[in-house]
Amino acid sequence: TQLLEQSPQFLSIQEGENLTVYCNSSSVFSSLQWYRQEPGEGPVLLVTVVTGGEVKKLKRLTFQFGDARKDSSLHITAAQPGDTGLYLCALIAGYQKVTFGTGTKLQVIP
Amino acid sequence: NAGVTQTPKFRVLKTGQSMTLLCAQDMNHEYMYWYRQDPGMGLRLIHYSVGEGTTAKGEVPDGYNVSRLKKQNFLLGLESAAPSQTSVYFCASSHRGRGSNEQFFGPGTRLTVL
Numbered sequence: 001t002q003l004l005e006q007s008p009q010f011l012s013i014q015e016g017e018n019l020t021v022y023c024n025s026s027s028v029f030s031s032l033q034w035y036r037q038e039p040g041e042g043p044v045l046l047v048t049v050v051t052g053g054e055v056k057k058l059k060r061l062t063f064q065f066g067d068a069r070k071d072s073s074l075h076i077t078a079a080q081p082g083d084t085g086l087y088l089c090a091l092i093a094g095y096q097k098v099t100f101g102t103g104t105k106l107q108v109i110p
Numbered sequence: 111n112a113g114v115t116q117t118p119k120f121r122v123l124k125t126g127q128s129m130t131l132l133c134a135q136d137m138n139h140e141y142m143y144w145y146r147q148d149p150g151m152g153l154r155l156i157h158y159s160v161g162e163g164t165t166a167k168g169e170v171p172d173g174y175n176v177s178r179l180k181k182q183n184f185l186l187g188l189e190s191a192a193p194s195q196t197s198v199y200f201c202a203s204s205h206r207g208r209g210s211n212e213q214f215f216g217p218g219t220r221l222t223v224l
Binding site: 004006009031033040041042043044045048088090092097098099100101102103 | 145150151202212215216217
């Protein structure tokens with residue numbers, strides 16, 4: 001079973017600060033997704049990365065896929081309270097099965 | 111469009127009781143999934159379906175059964191609930207063959223087994 005580990009597990013920062021969260025796999029994967037889950041709701045897809053070394057930007061969020069295709073990072077610039085939530089990385093196996101990481105719980109304090 | 115809906119939103123069971131969770135999607139998606147979410151464990155796949163009338167086991171299938179009699183519905187059953195099944199259950203669906211493989215999730219069902 002391919003494992004996805006995320007770090008840190010918890011992160012509490014002040015509004016305006018920058019942060020980076022990490023997702024690491026025990027083996028190479030073909031593509032990886034990042035989801036955000038707000039309290040009381042289901043996860044929502046933010047981005048899919050498929051190419052080693054790929055960088056994607058979504059407003060203040062920057063996603064990077066490691067060259068070796070075993071890790072990924074999410075960097076948030078000037079965090080806002082609306083960024084609060086659980087960030088999950090996930091990889092896709094056959095039949096579109098998605099294996100989720102353990103998650104990083106982010107709290108942005110106004 | 112309502113997207114993915116789940117009923118009920120909350121439920122409390124006693125050990126040994128049975129229940130069925132209903133998931134419905136109105137996006138004509140071929141694939142549907144049931145996950146459970148526990149603190150520190152992320153989301154774990156229980157069962158999934160690639161089409162009407164077909165189901166398959168995921169990572170943690172024991173103690174659960176599923177059925178997909180109609181394309182838009184995916185039912186998750188607990189025959190004899192155990193405290194270890196206390197969790198938040200999420201249903202999701204996705205299109206076959208879409209490049210992004212995006213899964214659309216319902217709002218979840220919070221289940222407590224006493």
